[in-house]
Amino acid sequence: MIVAIDGPSGTGKSSTSKAVAARLGLSYLDTGAQYRAMTWWMLANGVDVQDPAAVADASGKPVVTSGTDPLHPQISVDGTDVSGPIRSQEVTAAVSAVSAVPEVRARMVDFQRRTAAAAPAGIVVEGRDIGTTVLPAATVKIFLTASAEVRAARRSGELNGAVSVAATREALIRRDAADSGRTTSPLAKADDAVEVDTSELTLDEVVDRIVALVEQRRAAVR
Numbered sequence: 691m692i693v694a695i696d697g698p699s700g701t702g703k704s705s706t707s708k709a710v711a712a713r714l715g716l717s718y719l720d721t722g723a724q725y726r727a728m729t730w731w732m733l734a735n736g737v738d739v740q741d742p743a744a745v746a747d748a749s750g751k752p753v754v755t756s757g758t759d760p761l762h763p764q765i766s767v768d769g770t771d772v773s774g775p776i777r778s779q780e781v782t783a784a785v786s787a788v789s790a791v792p793e794v795r796a797r798m799v800d801f802q803r804r805t806a807a808a809a810p811a812g813i814v815v816e817g818r819d820i821g822t823t824v825l826p827a828a829t830v831k832i833f834l835t836a837s838a839e840v841r842a843a844r845r846s847g848e849l850n851g852a853v854s855v856a857a858t859r860e861a862l863i864r865r866d867a868a869d870s871g872r873t874t875s876p877l878a879k880a881d882d883a884v885e886v887d888t889s890e891l892t893l894d895e896v897v898d899r900i901v902a903l904v905e906q907r908r909a910a911v912r
């Protein structure tokens with residue numbers, strides 16, 4: 691059972707994927723955290739993230755490791771837990787440049803496929819290109835969306851309004867444009883993905899909907 695959950699920034703992929711995996715007894719992989727971890731390492735080691743050749747050259751150096759327990763997601767680089775630092779504004783602003791580099795993607799995609807293949811009961815994998823490129827044979831594919839206004843309000847709320855809704859909205863739109871516009875496996879909905887607009891749904895409603903889709907698919911293949 692492989693569940694691919696893709697979508698633009700802030701649509702609820704992480705919250706939803708963790709909850710779906712926990713409800714169904716599946717493993718969980720946050721591929722965005724992996725690109726963030728690679729970006730964190732580049733910034734910490736003085737690599738110019740706007741120079742694709744420099745990023746490509748350095749991309750084999752850090753060892754990025756992800757946990758797959760949805761109740762205790764973990765991400766580390768060279769053995770150091772980076773789950774806090776990868777959420778910084780600096781990393782968020784730089785991650786799209788790093789994730790657009792084909793050598794970075796090749797390493798990550800290989801790791802993501804091996805992780806999915808090793809999951810004992812199945813896995814929920816979230817990202818931007820899981821249904822289209824990483825795991826095109828996924829059992830269930832979901833593409834989450836939500837209006838930019840709703841996404842910005844949710845993100846700004848997380849930061850207790852420290853960054854305005856308008857600035858958050860602009861940053862989300864900029865990141866989505868970069869992720870959709872890159873040449874190698876851009877953010878895109880797979881033709882056979884089910885689109886779920888989360889703008890007017892609670893998290894529980896989104897999770898219920900996806901769990902029901904997975905259970906329907908399970909029943910159909912039995």
Ligand SMILES: Nc1ncnc2c1ncn2[C@@H]1O[C@H](COP(=O)(O)OP(=O)(O)OP(=O)(O)O)[C@@H](O)[C@H]1O
Pocket residue numbers: 697698699700701702703704705706722844845848888891892893894896
């Ligand atoms: N259906 C929902 N209703 C209300 N709030 C939600 C819903 N889904 C997620 N949220 C909230 O929206 C915010 C963004 O959610 P989350 O981090 O899961 O999104 P994401 O798509 O993984 O974001 P990113 O791509 O930036 O990593 C969080 O504060 C989360 O609690």
Ligand SMILES: Nc1ccn([C@@H]2O[C@H](COP(=O)(O)O)[C@@H](O)[C@H]2O)c(=O)n1
Pocket residue numbers: 699700721722723725726785786787789790816817818819820865869
């Ligand atoms: N499959 C993926 C997942 C993520 N990215 C890039 O990582 C950035 C951070 O993702 P979050 O989900 O943690 O916000 C994202 O903006 C993409 O640049 C990717 O390319 N492919």
